[in-house]
Amino acid sequence: PDTPLKQEQAADPLSSWNEGATKKAIIDFVEKTTTEGSTDFVEVKNRIATFDNDGNLWSEQPLYFQLIFAMDRIKGMAEGHPEWKNEEPYKSILEGNVEKALAGGTKSILALVMASHAGMTTDEFNQEVNDWLATAKHPKTGKPFNEMIYQPMVELLDYLRANDYKTFIVSGGGVDFMRAWVEEAYGIPPHQVIGSSNKVKYEVSEDGTPTLIKQAELNFIDDKEGKPVGIHQYIGMRPVFASGNSDGDYQMLEYTMAGNGPRFGLLLHHTDSIREFAYDRESHIGQLNKGLDDAEKMGWTVIDMKKDWKKVYHFEK
Amino acid sequence: PDTPLKQEQAADPLSSWNEGATKKAIIDFVEKTTTEGSTDFVEVKNRIATFDNDGNLWSEQPLYFQLIFAMDRIKGMAEGHPEWKNEEPYKSILEGNVEKALAGGTKSILALVMASHAGMTTDEFNQEVNDWLATAKHPKTGKPFNEMIYQPMVELLDYLRANDYKTFIVSGGGVDFMRAWVEEAYGIPPHQVIGSSNKVKYEVSEDGTPTLIKQAELNFIDDKEGKPVGIHQYIGMRPVFASGNSDGDYQMLEYTMAGNGPRFGLLLHHTDSIREFAYDRESHIGQLNKGLDDAEKMGWTVIDMKKDWKKVYHFEK
Ligand SMILES: [Ca+2]
Numbered sequence: 341p342d343t344p345l346k347q348e349q350a351a352d353p354l355s356s357w358n359e360g361a362t363k364k365a366i367i368d369f370v371e372k373t374t375t376e377g378s379t380d381f382v383e384v385k386n387r388i389a390t391f392d393n394d395g396n397l398w399s400e401q402p403l404y405f406q407l408i409f410a411m412d413r414i415k416g417m418a419e420g421h422p423e424w425k426n427e428e429p430y431k432s433i434l435e436g437n438v439e440k441a442l443a444g445g446t447k448s449i450l451a452l453v454m455a456s457h458a459g460m461t462t463d464e465f466n467q468e469v470n471d472w473l474a475t476a477k478h479p480k481t482g483k484p485f486n487e488m489i490y491q492p493m494v495e496l497l498d499y500l501r502a503n504d505y506k507t508f509i510v511s512g513g514g515v516d517f518m519r520a521w522v523e524e525a526y527g528i529p530p531h532q533v534i535g536s537s538n539k540v541k542y543e544v545s546e547d548g549t550p551t552l553i554k555q556a557e558l559n560f561i562d563d564k565e566g567k568p569v570g571i572h573q574y575i576g577m578r579p580v581f582a583s584g585n586s587d588g589d590y591q592m593l594e595y596t597m598a599g600n601g602p603r604f605g606l607l608l609h610h611t612d613s614i615r616e617f618a619y620d621r622e623s624h625i626g627q628l629n630k631g632l633d634d635a636e637k638m639g640w641t642v643i644d645m646k647k648d649w650k651k652v653y654h655f656e657k
Numbered sequence: 658p659d660t661p662l663k664q665e666q667a668a669d670p671l672s673s674w675n676e677g678a679t680k681k682a683i684i685d686f687v688e689k690t691t692t693e694g695s696t697d698f699v700e701v702k703n704r705i706a707t708f709d710n711d712g713n714l715w716s717e718q719p720l721y722f723q724l725i726f727a728m729d730r731i732k733g734m735a736e737g738h739p740e741w742k743n744e745e746p747y748k749s750i751l752e753g754n755v756e757k758a759l760a761g762g763t764k765s766i767l768a769l770v771m772a773s774h775a776g777m778t779t780d781e782f783n784q785e786v787n788d789w790l791a792t793a794k795h796p797k798t799g800k801p802f803n804e805m806i807y808q809p810m811v812e813l814l815d816y817l818r819a820n821d822y823k824t825f826i827v828s829g830g831g832v833d834f835m836r837a838w839v840e841e842a843y844g845i846p847p848h849q850v851i852g853s854s855n856k857v858k859y860e861v862s863e864d865g866t867p868t869l870i871k872q873a874e875l876n877f878i879d880d881k882e883g884k885p886v887g888i889h890q891y892i893g894m895r896p897v898f899a900s901g902n903s904d905g906d907y908q909m910l911e912y913t914m915a916g917n918g919p920r921f922g923l924l925l926h927h928t929d930s931i932r933e934f935a936y937d938r939e940s941h942i943g944q945l946n947k948g949l950d951d952a953e954k955m956g957w958t959v960i961d962m963k964k965d966w967k968k969v970y971h972f973e974k
């Protein structure tokens with residue numbers, strides 16, 4: 341029986357998308373892969389859809405939100421680390437100089453993540469993320485970070501699931517950071533979230549209580565060629581549908597499209613400087629260069645955010 | 658609406674289990690955790706159940722089946738490796754001396770697995786496993802290995818899923834080896850299978866075809882304290898229900914039981930030398946020693962295979 345929600349979705353499952361080639365391409369693909377008898381029919385068990393997160397399901401400007409969380413943690417932990425007053429990148433963070441703190445590139449970022457994401461139990465970390473989300477605000481919109489999610493993408497996730505697709509996140513972001521909030525935001529359960537991770541260690545205290553302690557040691561980087569690797573190790577199947585927004589998603593889309601039968605590759609191009617942020621080939625965050633060059637040749641559909649989205653965030657008027 | 662299957666399950670969801678304390682403990686637990694209003698009610702999203710595989714969902718005697726597969730692969734690959742005639746453990750395998758081949762313990766087993774499970778694409782490996790299952794026979798029963806699965810455990814998996822539990826495999830066995838056949842055997846999809854793994858590498862050939870190549874390098878060992886670690890990295894939630902058969906499952910059960918609210922730990926004790934195999938404290942395969950000592954103290958339920966199971970395999974009369 342059709343619930344009211346189902347009827348509404350049947351009316352327009354993607355109501356925050358403007359009519360046009362992009363919306364039509366998505367709907368045509370979902371319909372042809374889920375219509376029995378269609379030559380492009382895909383069995384339910386093979387309906388795997390993977391989504392990048394930063395800049396694809398939520399914003400990533402002016403800085404990856406996880407990095408803002410890491411810097412806020414560093415400030416909160418500073419009292420226990422007097423040595424940070426004289427040590428980069430901590431020193432610059434404590435002085436409020438973000439640009440200088442990140443001048444060391446990947447090395448600085450790794451140092452921040454290791455210092456702020458390790459040495460606690462997984463339960464404690466989860467709590468830290470939730471506490472932060474409850475109070476921290478985005479510098480441009482003043483909204484909590486977990487409201488900076490793209491309404492059209494939330495609708496796309498719902499639409500795919502209503503058509504028996506399983507939706508997964510495949511992100512370069514930290515898996516423990518994402519799992520704290522993505523189920524509520526996107527309806528994606530923790531075991532369908534793949535991300536970068538540090539090692540964790542199993543320890544049993546003297547009173548017999550077992551805990552998992554987050555270690556300051558990399559376990560897996562889920563970016564670029566790491567994305568198809570992560571998809572294999574965690575999902576064990578090639579996706580039918582893959583969605584991303586930067587050159588870090590190139591290999592995920594390439595791998596997805598190379599499977600037999602119908603496949604869909606989707607790239608989000610950030611073209612809207614008013615409602616969101618406009619950036620692509622030259623951006624330090626979410627750079628999209630090779631992907632834009634090759635999208636047509638590779639058969640990927642490109643979302644023009646400014647043109648294709650009626651609404652970016654749910655809180656817009 | 659009740660389907661005929663649902664009606665039958667409602668009549669006796671665990672029809673291959675004998676009446677008794679074990680069966681009753683399982684049913685009581687599932688009922689109390691799924692009855693709204695019960696103080697032990699568990700929300701659907703938290704109903705995570707994890708199962709060891711070897712010796713828990715299928716047999717593991719006289720040798721882990723994956724090891725038999727590895728040795729069959731070594732024989733099949735021998736023509737391309739003339740050096741194996743003079744090199745252990747390959748030499749002994751080619752001479753049919755399994756005991757001698759495995760005399761080197763973990764080191765020999767790792768060598769066999771690396772030689773037989775690497776240097777091919779993930780798709781090719783999957784095909785190899787399926788080809789092997791289609792022809793290889795268990796030395797005692799003469800049945801294909803994927804029929805050596807425990808009918809009472811298949812019913813338990815079905816029963817848990819009928820009550821909105823998500824069922825996962827958490828096994829020391831190779832994840833790619835299991836994913837080739839477990840969905841058909843147990844109804845568990847590839848992304849709910851956690852196991853040991855080698856690294857894989859993403860490569861794009863000159864004609865643009867991307868592949869994932871299995872490497873001869875360990876990625877993760879999903880055994881003992883590796884099980885709670887694997888559960889965290891892949892599932893991201895603590896199970897409510899955990900089931901295993903050896904001391905390799907000790908930490909998984911310990912971690913599971915330490916969560917708040919109702920938890921169920923299940924240990925399968927191999928007591929049936931006629932219908933299956935009888936082994937525990939002294940066995941080189943599936944050793945169960947500390948687990949037997951501590952089960953009562955830890956609140957784990959122990960299955961006595963001989964007494965608790967009406968039937969072991971589906972093909973029994
Ligand atoms: Ca991104």
Ligand SMILES: [Ca+2]
Nearest residue numbers: 709711712903
């Ligand atoms: Ca086992």
